[in-house]
Amino acid sequence: MITSESLVNQSFRHTDNTLACDGVSIGSIVESVATPVYIYSARAIRDAYRAIDEAFASYPHAIHYALKANSTLAIVRLLRAIGSRADANSGGEIQVARRAGFASSDIVFTGVGKTREELESAIADGIGTINAESPGELDRIAAIASAHGREARVALRVNPDIDAKSHPNISTGLRINKFGVPLQDARAIYRERRDTRGLRFVGVHVHIGSQITTIEPLRRAAETLVSLALELRADGFSLEHVDLGGGLGIAYEGRPIIHPSDYAQAVIPELKRIGIPVVLEPGRAVVGHAGALVARVVDVKRFPDGRQFAVLDAGMGELIRPALYGSYHQIVPVAPRPGADRSWDIVGPICESSDVFAKERMMPALEVNDLVAILDAGAYGSVMASNYNRHLLPAEVMVDEGKWTTIRRRQTLDDVLALES
Numbered sequence: 302m303i304t305s306e307s308l309v310n311q312s313f314r315h316t317d318n319t320l321a322c323d324g325v326s327i328g329s330i331v332e333s334v335a336t337p338v339y340i341y342s343a344r345a346i347r348d349a350y351r352a353i354d355e356a357f358a359s360y361p362h363a364i365h366y367a368l369k370a371n372s373t374l375a376i377v378r379l380l381r382a383i384g385s386r387a388d389a390n391s392g393g394e395i396q397v398a399r400r401a402g403f404a405s406s407d408i409v410f411t412g413v414g415k416t417r418e419e420l421e422s423a424i425a426d427g428i429g430t431i432n433a434e435s436p437g438e439l440d441r442i443a444a445i446a447s448a449h450g451r452e453a454r455v456a457l458r459v460n461p462d463i464d465a466k467s468h469p470n471i472s473t474g475l476r477i478n479k480f481g482v483p484l485q486d487a488r489a490i491y492r493e494r495r496d497t498r499g500l501r502f503v504g505v506h507v508h509i510g511s512q513i514t515t516i517e518p519l520r521r522a523a524e525t526l527v528s529l530a531l532e533l534r535a536d537g538f539s540l541e542h543v544d545l546g547g548g549l550g551i552a553y554e555g556r557p558i559i560h561p562s563d564y565a566q567a568v569i570p571e572l573k574r575i576g577i578p579v580v581l582e583p584g585r586a587v588v589g590h591a592g593a594l595v596a597r598v599v600d601v602k603r604f605p606d607g608r609q610f611a612v613l614d615a616g617m618g619e620l621i622r623p624a625l626y627g628s629y630h631q632i633v634p635v636a637p638r639p640g641a642d643r644s645w646d647i648v649g650p651i652c653e654s655s656d657v658f659a660k661e662r663m664m665p666a667l668e669v670n671d672l673v674a675i676l677d678a679g680a681y682g683s684v685m686a687s688n689y690n691r692h693l694l695p696a697e698v699m700v701d702e703g704k705w706t707t708i709r710r711r712q713t714l715d716d717v718l719a720l721e722s
């Protein structure tokens with residue numbers, strides 16, 4: 302039984318004053334692969350996936366892991382091995398999912414701004430469902446599919462104008478956001494295209510945002526979507542599923558927040574009104590806790606007003622979430638020094654004032670060469686990394702059953718310059 306307590310970060314723990322990932326010493330991994338490095342716990346990914354699967358055990362469901370959260374091949378393969386399906390947000394993610402072994406029919410293709418090439422290859426491949434973002438996109442899908450004598454399986458993403466009560470930059474279900482079609486237009490869009498050649502309407506889709514930590518917006522989104530699906534059923538559509546998207550938040554601050562079973566309990570009564578399977582697209586909730594970014598302190602600066610900075614060899618190029626959304630990550634020294642905690646600004650080496658991981662954070666003493674781990678960095682971490690300031694993409698390591706393996710080697714400057722003339 303996976304409890305609420307087990308869904309805070311359990312994988313990265315200190316034993317004998319040194320940080321380990323599921324018992325494997327972080328220091329020993331760094332000795333081989335250097336820093337910065339993303340380290341993932343395979344066990345944490347399996348546990349988080351199972352928590353969602355178990356929560357929905359009483360209702361027909363399919364979990365399509367959202368590759369956008371982390372699409373490193375080994376992680377995508379691991380999820381396929383434990384029964385997940387895939388949610389891809391681009392042609393690139395579809396290809397990664399295919400290389401990880403997913404059948405095309407097990408992939409949903411979501412995303413604003415799908416290109417003609419992406420749609421053509423998704424349709425030719427027989428992708429499971431294309432979640433269309435607009436009437437125009439539905440028409441383009443219809444034209445491509447019928448020109449190839451095919452029928453594309455589609456759902457329309459509706460924008461229900463529900464406040465996910467998350468960070469504004471990761472809320473997607475408000476009227477002001479670019480995502481989906483206004484709820485009040487959805488029924489007409491389905492009806493007008495009911496007999497369009499090349500389209501087969503198999504579902505309805507909603508995704509109201511990410512890092513959602515309260516149940517009510519998620520319940521309301523489900524209620525709204527199921528009501529639309531019932532109207533469409535009355536109009537003669539035989540839908541196969543309702544797709545509730547992703548969005549389930551994780552406990553970045555170490556205190557348990559909503560558990561997948563709270564989510565399931567809130568939405569299953571809504572789903573029962575229609576009785577068809579539900580598609581879930583969780584990303585963060587599956588991989589967020591499983592990863593840490595480990596970095597080395599390269600400088601310590603003390604200002605006369607008492608502020609002290611620890612400058613790391615990783616910054617917004619490796620993990621942009623704090624700079625992008627002001628998001629919070631726990632940061633722990635790998636081998637905490639004794640003595641009282643002091644206030645630290647933990648910053649990266651990049652030439653941007655926003656390259657800050659934490660401000661005025663109470664932490665043990667830090668010295669040059671110390672290692673720190675930025676926790677809960679498994680989602681929207683390595684996937685958003687960049688080469689800004691010509692930083693090289695970090696290595697990635699997976700810990701599984703007491704052993705570790707490099708699942709992505711560190712990028713070299715030759716890798717980067719190979720693209721340039």
Ligand SMILES: Cc1ncc(COP(=O)(O)O)c(C=O)c1O
Pocket residue numbers: 367369370388411412508510511512546547548549582583584585586680
């Ligand atoms: C359509 C869609 N589905 C699923 C997800 C995954 O969201 P999360 O990682 O919050 O579960 C996203 C991310 O924002 C998304 O845009």
